[in-house]
Amino acid sequence: MNMNDKNSLVDIDRKHIWHPFTQMKEWEGSTPIIIESGQGSYLIDVEGNRYIDGVSSLWVTVHGHRKKELDDAIRDQLNKIAHSTMLGLSNVPSIELAKKLIHISPESLTRVFYSDSGSTAVEIALKMAFQFRQLRGQKSKTKFISLKEAYHGDTIGAVSVGGMDIFHQIFKPLLFDSMMVMSPFCYRCEKSLEYPSCKLECLNDLEEVMNKHHHEVAALIMEPLMQGAAGMIAHPQGYLKGARELCDKYDIHLILDEVATGFGRTGKMFACEHENVSPDLMTVAKGISGGYLPLAATLASEEIYEAFKGEHEEMKTFFHGHTYTGNPLASAVAIKNIELFEEEKLLDKLQDKIALIANRLEEIKGLPHVGDVRQKGFMVGIELVRDKRQRTEYSTADRAGHKVILEARRQGVIIRPLGNVVVLMPPLSISMDELKQLLDLVHKSIVTVTNKL
Ligand SMILES: Cc1ncc(COP(=O)(O)O)c(C=O)c1O
Structure with missing residues (x-):
């Protein structure tokens, strides 16, 4: 694409687009990278520059960009139908996908309710958990427990159980009350304890709330193992299992996001x-x-599903649905996505890559302004600090994370910060060489920026 065409796209973007989570005043004064195509682990902009997609285009890309099998799955489905409604009808790909989803999911889950984003999937889970209690006559169980710093999406219900004040504070008057318990965040432990000698004191905090309020609580909602948007808060081993046990003890449903x-x-x-x-x-x-089309699902246990069954006039129906629920195109590509996990033994192949990341992170952890590195598989957070010994944070005005990602762009890597945390989440299909390159360039960018801060 020539420069005139690019400039014209930039002009239109500045004039008409409102970007998510973006201070538009700053955006209008900058020149954006405009992506035109992708290939494997790379994003390619309108000038032909190639960047490693270090965050899987916001945590979605699995098998890389333009994966032939996924492209073909969509084309094949296009030859049949792009969309039909799930209200009063069903469609072939959504049925086949439901079977696959149940097959790969924890055994407690037997029912699939489709929607189109993480936020809608969360809204649905909250409403199901709420209505279940009403249907069962447990009328007082109307509330939710969630973790501080939780992020479950941007719709009002999801924000109500969210704990990220920086995003959520302004909307407080619109939200329903939920009970927040401490996040099991070992690096910045609210109780200044150390794992494992703390013996998971954070679970006691959860139990205290459950013990006091279980008669009014429908469910606990949490991100298992890693609170992503909070800055990759990696939970200590045993927290999730402990939370499950407490839910059972106090008759509280567990919603895992x-x-x-x-x-x-x-x-x-x-x-x-x-x-x-x-x-x-x-x-x-x-x-x-696979990172191709907007699709989401809320999976429910048979016990929850059964409670909603009744005669028409009993009004036990779950009155919720979105226009694109069970979209055939998205379902078709999701089916192929799951098949590829199996066909390519993707999870087995991942283990060496996970070890490589862990290895390189050890080096990064040694840098003078890296306070903590947190990894669960392919989810990584690198927390930058002004003072490593005191764990002092960089100020908002320092924009440490932001500067690192701008430097990384100059080096040919697209990543996103979460405050002072540099996030890495490459496509699972990334090659060992590409992964090494990604980690080297991120390492270099952190050194370059923090040397100057
Ligand atoms: C754990 C979690 N839940 C929900 C969401 C919301 O998903 P979406 O942006 O698709 O609405 C996100 C998005 O990052 C998330 O990380």
Whole structure:
């Protein structure tokens, strides 16, 4: 594409687009990278520059860009139909996909309710958990427990159970109350304890709330193992299992939000498998379609599903649905995505790559302004600090994370920061060489930026 064409795209973008999570004043004064195509682990912009996609285009790309089998799955489905509704009808790919989803999911889950984003999957889980209690006559169980720093999406219900004040504070008057418990964040432990000598004191905090409020709580919602958007907060081993046990003890449903962690990101298909935990409800999105099309699902246990069954006039129906629920095109590509995990033994192949990341992170951890590195499989957070010994954070004005990602771009890598945390989450298909290159360039970018800060 010639420069005139690029300039014209930039002009239109500045004039008409409102970008997500973006201060548009700053955006309008900058020259954006405009992506035109992709290939494998690379994004290619309108000037032909190639960048390693270090965050899987916001945590979604699984088998790389323009994966032939996924492209073909969409083309084949296009020859049949792009969309038909799930209201009063069903369609072939959504049925086949449901079977596959149940097959790969924890055994407690038997029912699939489709939607189109992580946020909608979460809204659905919350509403199901709420309505279940109403249907069962447990009328006082209307509330939710969630973790501080939790992120479950941007719709009002998801924000109500979210704990990221920086995003959520302004909307407080619109939200329903939920109970926040401490996040099991070892590097910045609220109780200044050390793992494992703490014996998971954070679970006591959870139990205290459950013990006091279980009669009014419908469910606990949490991201298993890794609180992604909070800055990759990696939970200590045993927290998830302990939370499951407490839910059972206090008759509280466990909703696991696997939107970010699902589909192999932590090295297993779902993060909850690491601790052999089965939830009552589970939300999936992002990687479900291999990063191709907007698709999400809320998976429910048979017990929850059964409670909604009744005669028409009993009004037990789950009155919820989205226009593109069960979209055939998205379902078709999701089916192929799951098949590829098996055909290419993707999770087996991942283990060497995970070890390589761990190895390189050790070097990065030694840098003077890296306070902590957190990794669960292919989910990585590198926390930059002003003072390593005191764990002092860089100020918002320092924009340490932002500067590192701009430097990384100059080096040919696209990544995103979460405050002072540099996030890496490459496509699972990335080659060992590309992975080495990604980690080297990120290492270099951190050194370059923090030397000057
Ligand atoms: C754990 C988790 N839940 C929900 C969401 C919301 O997903 P979406 O952006 O598709 O609405 C996200 C997005 O990052 C997430 O990380």
